[in-house]
Amino acid sequence: MEWRPAINIARTAWKYVPPAQREQIRRVAHTAQEKLSRPEVNPLYDYFVANDGRLIHKWSQYFDIYHRHFQRFRGKPVNVLEFGVSHGGSLQMWKHYFGRHAHITGVDINPRTASLSEDRIDIVIGDQEDRKFLRRLGKRLGHVDVLIEDGGHTMEQQIATFEEMWPRISDGGVLAMEDLHSSYKKRFGGELKKPGTFIEYAKDLIDKQHAWHIRGMAADDYTRSIAGMHVYNSIIVFDKGVVTRPTHPKTGNPSF
């Protein structure tokens, strides 16, 4: 098929679209493109595109990742915690997705977000870089089944939140660290391979996962509790579980 004439007509027609409507058309086109590239049913993404309530701001690649790792918690009595409330839309999305037995807590440094609490959504005001605050929060919540970290995205905030909240994740729970491209951005304290970024920290966690195979490295709490690390573009999902020293038994008969 010859596309050139159709493209020329579309370009000419675009000139006559009033600027106020262009943004709306761009959004519809973007949504259609995203839908076509997502053949599987994803209730979270469907909610997001249909959302005309409180604002939600997420990178579009996250939705399939969330659904892959979070769907087993749907309909269960889970404690869900999200750092970064902003306009409150994502907290409502989690409430809808996880179902009527889920309890959602949002944390934000902005006191205005406290007004966004509602039935089964609590908002706690605090600084995610403040470890004392995080310890108090952990005690208050007891345990967390699903944690989504979408707060201020600086290295100190991400590392403090991961270290203080990981012990509170239940066995079988998950912790998703979002927007990790901030590790490559100077304005968040990041830069390629700079020590102290969350991505470099995560590489050290991979070493810790393998401590049993590394001479001179002792297994620690991370070795024994990081059951999986799923690295995607800008997001790492950590599975919590009981990990014991691996063994490598053999079955069957030798061929030679």
Ligand SMILES: C[S@@+](CC[C@H](N)C(=O)[O-])C[C@H]1O[C@@H](n2cnc3c(N)ncnc32)[C@H](O)[C@@H]1O
């Ligand atoms: C990216 S927005 C959250 C977006 C929201 N989760 C969504 O999906 O629509 C980041 C939020 O983190 C909050 N924030 C920034 N620094 C913080 C800090 N040190 N502690 C807690 N929250 C912080 C900001 O006030 C802002 O509301």
